[in-house]
Amino acid sequence: MADWAPVVVGVVLFILLSPGLLFQLPGHTRHVEFGSFKTNGKAIVIHTLIFFTLFTIFILALKIHIYAG
Template identity: 45%
Template sequence: MNNWAPPLIAAALFWLLSPGMIFQLPGKNSPLEFMNMKTTVASIFVHTVIYGLLLMLFFVVLNVHLYIN
C-alpha cells in the first residue's frame, strides 16, 4: 500500500507557507503583511522554521497516514 499523506501534506504546506503567498512574517514594512508576493531573507528563514515544525508535528507527533489502494 502507498502512503500518500506525507507528500500531500508537505506539498500543501510548502505552497501555503511560501513567503508572501498568504502572509509574510516578518514583512518589509510591518511585522506581518498579507498577500504582498514579496520576500526577504528573514521571512524565508522564519517560514522555513514554521514549515519544518509543522512537518514534524504532522508526521512524528500526530503520525498522520493516508493509505490509498
C-alpha cells in the same frame, strides 16, 4: 501500500507557507504583511522553520497516514 501523508502534507504546507503568498513574517515594512507577493531572506528562514515544525508535528506526533490503492 504507500503512505502518501508526507507528500500531501508537505505540498499543502508548502503552498500555504510560501512567503508573501498568504502572509509574510517578517514583512518589509511591518512585522506581518498579508498578500504582498514579495519576500526577503529573513522571511524565507522563518517560514522554513514554521514549515519544518508543522510538518514534524503532523507526521511524527499526530501520526497522520494516507493510503491509496
